Amino acid sequence: MRDHLVFSHANGFPAATYARMLAPLRAQFDISHVDAFGHAPGYPVSRGWPGLTRQLMDHIEAQADGPPVWLLGHSLGGYLSVLAAARLGLRVRGVVLLDSPLIGGLTAHLIKLGRRTGLDRHLMPLRQTLQRRTHWPDVDSVRAHFAAKPAFARWDPQVLSDYASAATVPDAQGRRLLFDRDIEHRIYATLPTRSVHRAAQHVSAPMGFIAGRRSREVAQIGLRATRARVGTRLAWVDGSHLYPMERPGETAQAILAMLATMRGDAAPDRAAP
Template identity: 30%
Template sequence: MSWSCILQSLSDFSNAAHSGEHIVFLHANGFPPGTYASFLTALGSLGRVSTVEHRPLWVKEAPTFLDWSVYADDAIETLEREAKGPVWLVGHSMGGAISLLIARKAPHLVKGVVGLDPVTINARFLAFSRLAFRLWPDKPKMIRGALGRPHHFPSHQSAFDFYRSKRAFSGIADKELMDYVRAAHSASDNGVDLRYSGAWEACVYRSPPNLWKCFEHIEKPVHILGGAHSYVIVPTVAERLKKLKQINFQTIDAGHLMPLEKPAETAAFVTECISRDET
């Protein structure tokens, strides 16, 4: 398998404003950029809004493990090739973590980072989970869930009906849920197929980064929005983030899927942070 970034590029979601900032959005594990249509639309007042697709959407074969720095390197190569200057990185979950890795590795490409519940794991739990994934790569609950995910539906509507019944999506309105369904499933001869395979989703889960040292070395503005009901930035992690003087950390009354549950409020946080830093 070739690991060179050959199929990633910037895709403009909104380019109506030629002045202002260039925002590049990085999506979460399993949630292609189109999932975030409502949230990204609400960012339009800032300027140009672009997205990238991580390699699970353009490389078919999934390894068992893959360091998240590879995704960061993909985006760095894309930004160096296509961006006309430093950009604001906005990322959700996996995308937020990758944004922070980019800011550390290639600060010349970045104005600042806004992370939306980025994957930030307690150091002790991170060590335990990494060991567990190495010893039993297919046994943890989240891995079994990813590998057992339906990859085909008769139609987008049947996929919507399936996800509508799931607790994980209960806080998401119908419009945003259908945005996810259409972004994550492409038409096939006899229905629709999942674009982001369960094997790739599992690979991402098995390879979480340690962001704590990363925070110490980022010299750009960093804003983090945590979900008050998130299973990712849990209270102990939130308390540690609050103590980092170089980070603006706030919370929102939402879960981990905040850009889908509360797109307008989440976009307002991003807009306020970027506008304040640019004045």
């Protein structure tokens, strides 16, 4: 029986955006995913993301009975993978985080302070999210719009095309943004601080981390808490926080190498509570 891998996307980027990155993994894994976190009835967005965590857990538990699953997540998806893995115990075989640095210590305090003072806008794209354009005449216009933005300029061309199709849906005006801006903003604004770090200590399976060499998020949060949890299971890919979109092939190879290392571990980690 093939291993099953559950992938979780970053905030605002539906799972289909990652098709090029996931394609090489399908030779070894059966892959499933939640299409768009926060947009399904019954899974509200609130402080600490309990509803989003339940959405991922329900997806995992709905898979056919079989061996433990691997969890792979980018940004938001990485944090949700940790929160779910801590509660699912032996149902999870391993967790790989793509640029989802664990938040602890002083950084957690700074994020909490930022929420009270409004300075969290410097850590997360809160204002940009609420101002995001929502309608275009067609998919080509969507692609051209994002291609002109600096954050998307380094994206792999096929990934950008996949995003233009996956991140919008048809409506009377042409194409509408799939992600509700208010929900996307709420996800950023309710980012867990210490809870993901605490949850990581209760994940019984091995964990690995792949960082972007030019990731602003890694630079801001740091890797002290992450290194303490993943140990030597730490790798780098050249690129920003969005390196899975910029270098999907290189990212896929880094993921496969990390999973091979984790498969070879003699026994699951048993992190102290």
